[in-house]
Structures are given as C-alpha cells and as structure tokens.
Amino acid sequence: MSELVQKASLLKQASFDMATKSTEEKNEALLLIADALIEKTADILNANEQDMVSGRAAGFTESLLDRLQLTEARIAQIAGAVRQLTELSDPIGETVESWTTEHDLEIETIRVPLGVVGMVYEARPNVTVDAATLCLKAGNAVLLRGSTSALHSNKALVTVMKEALEASPIPTDALQLLEDTSRETASEMFKLNKYLDVLIPRGGAGLIQSVITQATVPVLETGVGNCHIFIDESAEKDMAIDIVINAKTHRPSVCNAAESLLVHENWPYQNELLNALKQADVEVHGDALLANKYDFVTLASEDDWGQEYLSMTLSAKIVKDTREAISHINQYGTKHSEAIVTENNNNANLFFRGIDAAVLYHNASTRFTDGEQFGYGAEIGISTQKLHARGPMGLNAITTVKSLVRGTGQIRS
The missing domain is CATH 3.40.309.10 (Aldehyde Dehydrogenase; Chain A, domain 2)
Structure with a gap:
C-alpha cells in the first residue's frame, strides 16, 4: 500500500472520530499545539534552515525565500494564531436554520465538518500549521501535501503537532503529511475520491490550475492575486x-x-x-x-x-x-x-x-484581505470562486451542513 493510500485511509477513519469531538476537546489540542510550537522553536528553525540553504542553492528569488523562511518571531505569530482559534466560536453543531413543516416535522439544518480535507500548497510552511489547526478546530481530518522546497520544515512542524496531539483527546491520525511530493503521487491524490472530501490548493497559478484540471475530488479554489x-x-x-x-x-x-x-x-x-x-x-x-x-x-x-x-x-x-x-x-x-x-x-x-x-x-x-484581519483567525486560503465560499476562508468555509428531521411517527401518503 502506498504512503498516500495508507495515510488517506487513516484519515478517513479518524474523520468519523473527529466529528464527535467537543469544542473543549478540540481547543485543548490546539493549545497543546501552540505550546509545543514555542517549545520546539529551535528544532523547527534548524529544519527550516535546511530548506533555506537548498532554496538559495537553487536560485530562489527573494520573494520565494521570504515565503519559505521561518523565524522565531514568525513561529510565535503562528502559535499566537493557533491560540486565537481557541477563542473563536466553534461552528460545528451550529443551527443554520430550523422550521416546522405542514406535517409537523421539525427540520433543523446544522453545520458539520467537511470530513477529510486535502491541502495542496507551495513553499509556505506557515500554511502547514494554519491549515492543520483550522481543519482540526472545524472537526476535519487533514492531509497536507506541501512542496519539496519546504519538506524539512513541514516534517518538523507536523512532528511537533502530532506529538502534541498524543497528549490530547484528538486522534493523531487526523493529521497527516504526504512526504512523497512527486507529481505522480499528487495526481493520484487529486483523484482519491474514496478518501478525500475536498481539495484546497494554495499557491501560484500553475499549482492551482493543475489541481483544478486534474482533480475528480471537489476543489475549493483559491486564487492568485493580481x-x-x-x-x-x-x-x-x-x-x-x-x-x-x-x-x-x-x-x-x-x-x-x-x-x-x-x-x-x-x-x-x-x-x-x-x-x-x-x-x-x-x-x-x-x-x-x-x-x-x-x-x-x-x-x-x-x-x-x-x-x-x-x-x-x-x-x-x-x-x-x-x-x-x-x-x-x-x-x-x-x-x-x-x-x-x-x-x-x-x-x-x-x-x-x-x-x-x-x-x-x-x-x-x-x-x-486576510483571515486574521477579518476576524476569522488563521485562514485556510482566499477563495476567488463563487460557490461554497468566497474571500478569506475561515472556519465556516471548511464546514458543510446536514438536516436533522424529528417526527412523531409521520408517514408520507
């Protein structure tokens, strides 16, 4: 079994567990993650420096290097955004609308997790934490597929977060990093409808178009910014x-x-x-x-x-x-x-x-135009499409709804 299918299978099972977690349990996990990021800053920076050395050797532009680089201040900011998530209302279980039909059926539409979110992104290791913690807060399991250029940073960040989850009520299997960054595996991921509920690409125009044109899994499209x-x-x-x-x-x-x-x-x-x-x-x-x-x-x-x-x-x-x-x-x-x-x-x-x-x-x-500036906490991306979500995507954007119907024995004639 490939790394992709093995981790996706674990995520699918974990997603059912995640849907039952309380706000308190999720917030406890997020606070543990925030503390661990600060505690393990030196390890994260050492891993990030490996990526920075490789990036300089590869001739990355200054703007790409800026996106790739982590600093003590940036890690503190990332951890702060995670803590801010715990202060935000949990959308899961929220009543979107409710009514009673002519047959006295009580119908309530509530917010629920999307399930398993596949996050595809480029050389911004802060997205690793933003995406993971937003998904966990909204009751989702998440598969992270970053770029080769940030692999050392991403591995260090996910290791820190999964170790924090071990001491929490949240299953560690709900967070996975796809370490195989080959194009072939990415293409397979885009068609993994059996395990993934949605894909969210975040990066340049080439990456986004690649996901949109190849994917059979539904895509929440983020856009480039001219x-x-x-x-x-x-x-x-x-x-x-x-x-x-x-x-x-x-x-x-x-x-x-x-x-x-x-x-x-x-x-x-x-x-x-x-x-x-x-x-x-x-x-x-x-x-x-x-x-x-x-x-x-x-x-x-x-x-x-x-x-x-x-x-x-x-x-x-x-x-x-x-x-x-x-x-x-x-x-x-x-x-x-x-x-x-x-x-x-x-x-x-x-x-x-x-x-x-x-x-x-x-x-x-x-x-x-930023999730934190809009009051959403860390964002999972800026959606430029018109369906499901548009603009900075906070917690509500990575939920869906289901209808609960309560009756007293009604049958349809």
Whole structure:
C-alpha cells in the first residue's frame, strides 16, 4: 500500500472520530499545539534552515525565500494564531436554520465538518500549521501535501503537532503529511475520491490550475492575486500615496499585495505618487503616457497587466474615469482584492457594483484581505470562486451542513 493510500485511509477513519469531538476537546489540542510550537522553536528553525540553504542553492528569488523562511518571531505569530482559534466560536453543531413543516416535522439544518480535507500548497510552511489547526478546530481530518522546497520544515512542524496531539483527546491520525511530493503521487491524490472530501490548493497559478484540471475530488479554489488600486480624481493625496505604498511594499510576496495601479487622468498628484514609488524602490512598468513622462518607468507589455509579480514591481496605467478602471480590472484581475481611493461615494458605489472580485475596498489597502484581519483567525486560503465560499476562508468555509428531521411517527401518503 502506498504512503498516500495508507495515510488517506487513516484519515478517513479518524474523520468519523473527529466529528464527535467537543469544542473543549478540540481547543485543548490546539493549545497543546501552540505550546509545543514555542517549545520546539529551535528544532523547527534548524529544519527550516535546511530548506533555506537548498532554496538559495537553487536560485530562489527573494520573494520565494521570504515565503519559505521561518523565524522565531514568525513561529510565535503562528502559535499566537493557533491560540486565537481557541477563542473563536466553534461552528460545528451550529443551527443554520430550523422550521416546522405542514406535517409537523421539525427540520433543523446544522453545520458539520467537511470530513477529510486535502491541502495542496507551495513553499509556505506557515500554511502547514494554519491549515492543520483550522481543519482540526472545524472537526476535519487533514492531509497536507506541501512542496519539496519546504519538506524539512513541514516534517518538523507536523512532528511537533502530532506529538502534541498524543497528549490530547484528538486522534493523531487526523493529521497527516504526504512526504512523497512527486507529481505522480499528487495526481493520484487529486483523484482519491474514496478518501478525500475536498481539495484546497494554495499557491501560484500553475499549482492551482493543475489541481483544478486534474482533480475528480471537489476543489475549493483559491486564487492568485493580481490586485489593483484605482486612484480616482477626487482621491486625497496623502491617503492615496499611503495606501499604494502599503499595499505594494508592506509584504510584496503575498497574494493580497497590490500588483497594478490605475490613476485617473485628472488626479493632480501623479508626480508625488510616482516619486513616492521611486523612493520606495518600486519598479514601475507603465503605459506609454507614464513611460514617456518618467525616465524611471519601463514601458509595460501586454503581459504586465495580468501579472502577479510577488515582488517590488508594479504595473501602472492612466485611465479616463471609473468605468474605464472597472473595465480594465474585470479584464485583467483575478477576482481577488480590488481597491478604489476616492472622496466620491457615487464612484465608490459604482466600483463596488461593477467589479467582480471576492473583496472590494474603498479607501483602504488590499493587504487587509486576510483571515486574521477579518476576524476569522488563521485562514485556510482566499477563495476567488463563487460557490461554497468566497474571500478569506475561515472556519465556516471548511464546514458543510446536514438536516436533522424529528417526527412523531409521520408517514408520507
């Protein structure tokens, strides 16, 4: 029996046990995991350094290395997010709706776990803990399939978490790491309907499309982030500049960072904004109007408009009005997060109605598209699809429902 089938079989059995666990039992396990992560920080960092050495040798970009790297502060933040999960309401057993039929049948729809979640992701070892603990809190068993580039880190993190589970009421079999990271095994995993209830891919466009096109297991699709900021003609200068700089430079390697800038042709502070981007060491790929006006702006190609750079690069274009901005975003956006900076509420409302995306902002940075920032605790991903879940996916997104029908002997005539 292959590693994949063996672990998936264990997960399926564990999922039935997980569905019966109380909130108190799950929270006890999560607190043990959080404590263990802090206690074993040195071991985790040693394993992560092996991955970092391999990544540097392989010529990983700085943005990829940033995603891969763990630090003492990042581990503390990860552990803190796990503790925060214990403070959130447990969705399992929650009544979604209830009613009584004309035959006096009492029907109640409640939240229940999805069952076994298969998580497929790339070089972000923090996702290992986020996904595992979110799934456990929502009563799910979870199969983690990370990338080869983070294998040492992921193995260390899962070892720490499973050791913590041994002292808890939660079955250790409910958490499994697929150490075979070959493409062949991944393809087999995508079709493992007998054991997996859902797949959640989290990573670049290539990974996500690979899962979507190959999978027979249902997919909760997360998306890449070609996020735009539109500066309307009435935008307040300092606010607009602060939002653009924050959205682009705060952490450029993540999916909610801004990748594209649209500026109204009549906004009077174009020079100040472009110079602020230059001072922040942002490489700007602009349309002909910008490239001809600023010697530090590179002329953009068609590919730039749809690019998720994940680096200190930004595409930029001058537009004539809000409708042109909406049209551009709907053509090139990835339905992730889009922002308008304006003092005109009519234009803000038009932007909100016209853009097809999971999260829309008026006078705020796209960097807030995040489960923790939304109050969900750690997130399992940002969904850009329209069915089941959309936007930051917290606990509710990894549940489903079932109906309970209570009668007094009714039969159908």
